[in-house]
Amino acid sequence: MEKAKVYFTDMRVYPGKANLLQKLDNLLIRAGIGEIDFKNKFAAIKMHFGELGNLSFLRPNYAKVVADVVKRYEGKPFITDCNTLYVGSRKNALEHLDTANINGFSPLSTGCQNIIADGLKGTDEVYVPVPNGEYVKEAKIGHALMDADVIITLTHFKGHEMTGFGGAIKNIGMGGGSRAGKMEMHCDGKPAVEKEKCIGCSMCRKTCAYDAPVIEQGKCHIQESKCVGCGRCIGVCPTNAIIPTNWNAGKMVNLKMAEYACAILYDRPQFHISLIVDVSPNCDCHAENDAAIVPNIGMLASFDPVALDQACADLVNAAPVIANSILGENIKSDPDEAQKHDHFYNNHPDTEWESCLDHCVKLGMGTREYEIVK
Incomplete structure (x- = not known):
């Protein structure tokens, strides 16, 4: 498979030049989002609204840029996520929408509606076959995601305590599962x-x-x-x-998550965007966020979610570590061990993030080989 193109712009802005929102708009156009036929099509913008108390989630301003681009091509965008498995501020659609509104996601701020894909109680799901699935034969996916004509992921790239990092695959795979689907992905570990x-x-x-x-x-x-x-x-x-108690659980979560992502994305128009900003060590599902582990890096977009995740991981691993962070503390406490592994491993040594990308490649979702287009 030839290298996938991953388009990149940094977070630098200059007086009188394009601001960050304009740079994101330019990135989407340069990356080819206009090649998708949006006319009169429902476009799901899958993103994370953030847990109450957490401040590292992506600002709604970024979502508005994506929604406006979709509307420019005569599409019908909506922002969506599924309810959470755990107790928090997003465990049912009413609380989920309240949280979204409190965190700034409203039609006034984003230019489109919020829809909770798996319904009021997380039970509005569709059983979707996984092509060549080894661990999941039918994924339980939020109904609204499967009703959409186009899938766009808008991802806050960050660390994660179970999967190593949270990127485009996790956003759509784990995030697109209904509550029962999330149980299926997690249940190998007790x-x-x-x-x-x-x-x-x-x-x-x-x-x-x-x-x-x-x-x-x-x-x-x-x-x-x-x-x-x-x-x-x-x-x-x-x-x-x-x-x-099952030390394969982390890897198994990654493998099942890849298969859930495959079920949602298979043979559908799709586009993927990741922002490497406020790179917290843990998921935005936490009701708090620890200090960032590396400085802000940039915004990336690609038609290939696997290449996008790989590019983001490589950029984070190449970035300097912020000393006053949990990653900085971990490296300081064991510098010899730190030299052998990557930033995500040093955050959460029980995780195996590469297993997810390898399985995605095996499923035919994309390639880990990429070319950065700045």
Whole structure:
């Protein structure tokens, strides 16, 4: 397969020249978004509205640029995401839309409507075959995503505690799954508690939608019969007392996520945009965001989501580390180990981000070989 073209512009602006929003507009045009037939077509702009309390999600101003470009080509854009598996501010459509509005996503700010793809309770789903799927035969996808004629991903590229990083594949694959679909992607891993580290704070109980954690005599244990393996408790535990018991779970999440992305994107008009800004170490699903691990890098666009993710990963790994960040602290604590691995591994050593891209290539979704067009 020949190299895919990934178009790139940096975050520099100069007085009297194009601002960042104009640069994004120019990027989309140069990358060829106009080659898609948008006329009278519904175009889903799949993005993350951000959890309440988190401030690293993409600003709605960027979404408006994309929506305006779609309308310029006579398309019908809407911004969409699916409900979350975990307890938070986006677990049903009403709270999800409230969160979107509070975080600035409204028809006035973006020029188009917000639609929660899997409906009120996360059950409005379509069973979509996965071409050549090895782990998922039918993906459970939010209905509105499959009703759309064109798929556009608008992604905040960042670190992630289960998949290494959150890029275009995760945005559409994990983000496009209904609540049941998200369970299917996560369910290979069931966490356990290292009792000596547990302080009985109940943070795990507060974040679990299924009452799996139980606190007894000041210590937590996980009821496996109730646990769906979403890993949310792992992320909120302040003492790292909760760990996966299936150490292949991280890789399996990546493989299933790739197959979900394949189900959504297969044989459909698509375009992918990623912004490497405010590169937080964890997902925007957190109700907080830690300091960025590298400086802002730029905006990228491509018809190939695999090449786009690879290019973003390479740019982040080539960037200087911000000392006052968790990545800076990790590297400082173990500089020899840091030299052997990439920034995403050093953030979350249990993750295997390359397995997702390798599986995407195997599924025929794209290539990891790319050419940057500045």
